[in-house]
Amino acid sequence: MASLLFGLALAAPHAQTPLAGSEVLLPAYAAALVVIELVTGALLLALFSVHRILAVMLLAAAYLFSGLMAVPWALTFPGVFDAMGLPPAGPQTTASIAAVRRLGFALLLLTYAVLACRQTRRAAPRYSGMVIAACILAVFAAAAGLAVLIIRNDALLPRFMMDAATITVNWTYFAVLVAAVYAATLAILLLRGWSVLDLWLTVVTFSLLIDILMLSFISEGLRLSLGWWAGRLYGLVAAMVVLLVLLAQTTALSAQLTRAVAAERRAREARLLSMQALSASIAHEVNQPLASMVTNADAGLRWLARNPPDLAETRAALERIGREGLRAGRIIDGIRAIFRKGGQERAALDLNRLLQAVLTRCEAEARPHGVTLELRLGERLPPVSGSAAQLEQVVSNLATNAFEAMSGIKGRPLVLRITSHAAPEGEVQVSFADTGHGVAEEQRRHIFEPFFTTKPEGTGMGLMYCQSILEAHGGRLWVEDNVPHGAIFHFALPAAPGAAAPRDIAA
Known part of the structure; x- marks a missing residue:
């Protein structure tokens, strides 16, 4: 004016x-x-x-x-x-x-x-x-x-x-x-x-x-x-x-x-990607217990077909099927917790005992690949706070990936060395070192992205799922070269000082 x-x-x-x-x-x-x-x-x-x-x-x-x-x-x-x-x-x-x-x-x-x-x-x-x-x-x-x-x-x-x-x-x-x-x-x-x-x-x-x-x-x-x-x-x-x-x-x-x-378009695409990731994660993670259930069912049928039937072995196979069924249910609950707000209730966990429990189940998977498992676990590690079912899947996925990375290699020992130690930053660090093919530099930028895979029949969801779980627990996941051959996958979780005594992990 x-x-x-x-x-x-x-x-x-x-x-x-x-x-x-x-x-x-x-x-x-x-x-x-x-x-x-x-x-x-x-x-x-x-x-x-x-x-x-x-x-x-x-x-x-x-x-x-x-x-x-x-x-x-x-x-x-x-x-x-x-x-x-x-x-x-x-x-x-x-x-x-x-x-x-x-x-x-x-x-x-x-x-x-x-x-x-x-x-x-x-x-x-x-x-x-x-x-x-x-x-x-x-x-x-x-x-x-x-x-x-x-x-x-x-x-x-x-x-x-x-x-x-x-x-x-x-x-x-x-x-x-x-x-x-x-x-x-x-x-x-x-x-x-x-x-x-x-x-x-x-x-x-x-x-x-x-x-x-x-x-x-x-x-x-x-x-x-x-x-x-x-x-x-x-x-x-x-x-x-x-x-x-x-x-x-x-x-x-x-x-x-x-x-x-x-x-709105980005949000819709993100929701679609999340739905695809959820379904692919469920398929990827449930495949292992389902395969184990089928194997044990076949074994149980063979024990029953004997004359006379071996009821003790049949009972053992059925018990393994039951455990794997419960494990599949825990896997689905864990995956759902990753994709929803609030997550699961967490408890103090002894990471060494969790590693021992999961790797005991993985020994049968390692034998067909000719892989030797070596556990070098640190003493008196502080407990971590987390979901046992989800962290079990992280360990199982990293071990399975290592077995597959060493499949078909000749002329050198095939070893998966699992170590744990207390890091000075107040973390508990676990490493999976294999002697397989390793991870190329150009693949490392995308290896944790959904649907990215280097395996002909892979889904590209395993490492993404592991990273999602660890980040939800306040942790991290990364990969390095294992000289002279292979790769080392590390993950770290924050220690839980003052937490209650760790609970037992059922084998």
Whole structure:
């Protein structure tokens, strides 16, 4: 507003200076005014279709009416479009159209301020399209009807112009009325809580107030004078303000919507990946106990087929099947805990005893690969806090991966050395060192990603699952070279000082 007052101060001393020949600029001014106000009205109707607030629709009607009335005002302006062969307008026609345009816009703007202050109820969603169509038709009919009525009845119009360039006292009275309406609108907008639209409408109203003062009083109504054109410039600025604000908000909303759609797409892809990872993890982890159950079932059938049946061995096979079934259930519960909030209850665990229990089960798996197991467990390790079922799967997966990494290798000893020790950082560290093929440098960047595998029949879920479990326990997993052959997979878990005595791990 300070810049508007500054412009007024600069133009006021020269407001009555005539600018001869400046009427050639009027078509360009009128075209810009019509386009700006009609586009602003259209954007406000779009805003109404979203929020369905009656006050916004009336504001849109104000801009549509002003833009439509600017067309006959420009076409009837003396000496501008005479070359087009249009019928000559009466001496009061242009001024009367300008008066109706200004008063109509001012009253609709005042109505908007009053209704917005009272927070008018919203229109029903299903009728918003019909309301918008009715609004457009009503404004168009009102503008066209008033323009035709004014043009055809010049003799009945109020005497606003003394001649082609000078106003009468009637226009002065009219200007006071319009200025009063703008002043009332400005007061309401300043008193009520501001929205972004109301803030800029305050600037618009202030600009239009300066416009009517410059046009009717400071320049004494002299057409095509410096003050008259300054008023036109203020009116154009006022028309552009709301348009720019609406365009900025539309652009921001479009960008926000684009970001929201992209975020939703990423979230949907992440959920899909999580579902794929969950199903693949279950298939990968349950495969081991299922294979063991099938092997023991076959063994039990063979013991029963003997004559006489060996019931003791059959019973042992059935017991192993039962244990593996319970293990499969614990595996599924552990996987579900990884992918849901809250996880499982944790207890103090002796990591050495857990390693011994799991690797005892893995000895039968190591023999077909020709692998020798070596356990070098540190003494008096502090307990760790965690889920026994989940950490058992980590150990089992790392051991199985090591066996498979050494499969088919000839000419050197195949050894899997498992070590544990207390790290100085308050962690318990476990290492699985094999003498297999090792892990290439380019594979290390992706080896813990889901579905990445170096094995022809691998699922790419084992190491990802191990990493997820360890990170959920506050630990970490990494890989190094085992010189001269193979790889070493390390994992570390934070110690649990002051925890209760570790519980036993069933073999």
